[in-house]
Amino acid sequence: MTRASFKHLLPFVLTALLPVLAQAAAAARLDFVNGEVRALSASGETRSLAKGSELQTGDTVLTGRDGRAQLRFTDGALVSLQPQSEYRLDNYRFAGQADGQERGFFSLLKGGLRTLTGLIGRANRDSYKVSTAVATIGIRGTEFTVTYLDPETIAIATGEGRIEVCNRAGCIIVASGEAAVVRGHDQLPQLTASRPRLDPAQPMLSDVRPPFVAGDAVRGMESGPDYSMQFASNATVPFGKDNLTAQFSGLDLLVQASDGTHSFSVGAGLAEAASRDGLIGWGRWSQARLEDASVLDNFHYVAGRLTPLSDITGLGDGTYTYTLANGGATTAIDINAGVQTLTAASLVANFSSSIMNLSLNLQLSGNANPFSETLSPTARSQTFVFDGLSDGQGGFGQAAGMFVGAGAPYVGITYQLQPYFGAKVTGSAALGR
Template structure:
């Protein structure tokens, strides 16, 4: 009898192991955060939703998805993006049997290696329409469209290649050879770019085209690993923890929220803008968690955020033009090597909107401690009054903003610009009709 009980217990244990392995093979993980428009396989996403192998993830213009994988990694999808979990099979007993493959079809995503990926790097592949990416135990971001992919590394390193004989989209694991290139986190300010017509990756300076510039992370984006308690470690380093120059604290202007104004029979509209983090001893002025649930997120760039009261979108006219005068602003420059931040001043600013063409153009002089810079941006205005630069090659700064009808016309936008290899400028501007 005792022998039969032992055999039964062994069978139960074996069955449990098989069921666990099966669960690992079926599910890549579960959703730990969702904001804005996002879906899985065409269905709206709910918190804690499981994500199975083969699932397609999609986000809208305001959508963010955080997938925590079964091996304690993260796959993060930012706005206007589409990705697929091709395979996520984890074998903890035999890491050589682990097989993980992710695919970013368009947009921006961040991949943070979990335990299984670190143990079986040779069996991990991250595909885009034009590139195959392998890891060295890594945290990286990717931007892609159908023609070009760009990769930036946060920690660890990647090896990337265009699709060539011996490296097909259907393959698994990293592609390494004469047509591949590596990038490591220590190469600050650099990224890899792979184009459809130039399969060997190019090593380039970011210069405002990095994935984080095209689709910035939320300030609550998870870090590289989960804490022992199961809670998420936040990766965004608070500004007040950097090696800042306290002597410049008095120079920073207070970020303020513009008051709600009469909108000519369209209810009350309110633009809320400012810093969500402390800078140079000056406190944050925005509560991102609260505003993200109560207002519409227009943009989050660096330590600035811009919100609009929900259900107050303006439908701009389809004729005429409008010029705006700068009413208020705040800007700073970050030295990414030294970790220092200094105040910048905006002068000679201009913003013009052509409603007939649904376009905008803006420029200003940015005076900093390292010199004066002329920044400019042109782009499109959508049917709800939101605007952004849709061609980064015709501008030297990223702009994301919104138009409202208060007092005959108002606007606000956030900007971010790479000044040189080590200095990054960011700020917020508020405008009124001339």
């Protein structure tokens, strides 16, 4: 299998800075650059940045009057910098997993940004921090916006989850959907009804794929006909649609899918997206707008062209294992906007003669036991449904999926899981072999 292609992002992060050697491993890569964007190294050297440029600890990214940049960090965090911004990577360390040594300290010196946080800070909140001239921001959630109103005042807003904002006067928690303003070092941060606006307004994309490797080839999703999609939302169980014409943005976000009668298009709010090898894409929209103008909240999807049935029937007898390590997943969100992570997932397909036997296993970060189910043997098929997932402790769920690509290199699934304690969780994932 070819190495996965990696694209998009639009988040950002902030903290304090430490110099690093020029040969150090890259901390982030630019997936989008518009206008004048430069980097200032810890040693004082300036260089122009373009799509694909890499950043290291100690670098400061500077955007010009019309400059915008989108960064993807190796822990999956995304940062979108606004025009006339200065954003510094103070101390960044990530070895591919949360091992207690990870650090994500950044500084927003000027301008504004919007960020989706990654793995750093999820297990140890003290390992993530964004510093500004008047306050520091600690992670308690996944998405927030920060912008300077003047050199001594910042405005902050959360999208999902919570953040902690602190200065000399004390700390406040800014919950999901709330906003705050900080005026100077010595005045306590205050909640406010006014949310900062970053222009031009646009959806934010998050790339939830594994960390990038320098030199990876980039191959994205192509718009066109003959797509299939599995989807789920707060209001709909996992379900599939075939014969769709799909439109993808240059950042691999599915922006619209239609079969001529029914259509799905990205609505307002946060969006995240990723893909593998240009074959399978997955993502989440805060809102999906349907053809009748109705809205589905917390819409998760996976899209691709179905594996031809002849390829399914032509697969040799044996066992094929698909895992999350060879794919990726959306941020799992419950009906109360709580955030979880799909930490592990696998589908084992056993083919024998004209029969297939499928077993699915899904592990959520907030649930002790995995949800699993083994289907009764059935005829080989391009799609499948699990309607009896169980964690053995009273939790249950459903999932729908499909084989994607010539030779079935990928499986796409959407799922809804109801823990015995807690709220219903929805997500989507691509599994590869």
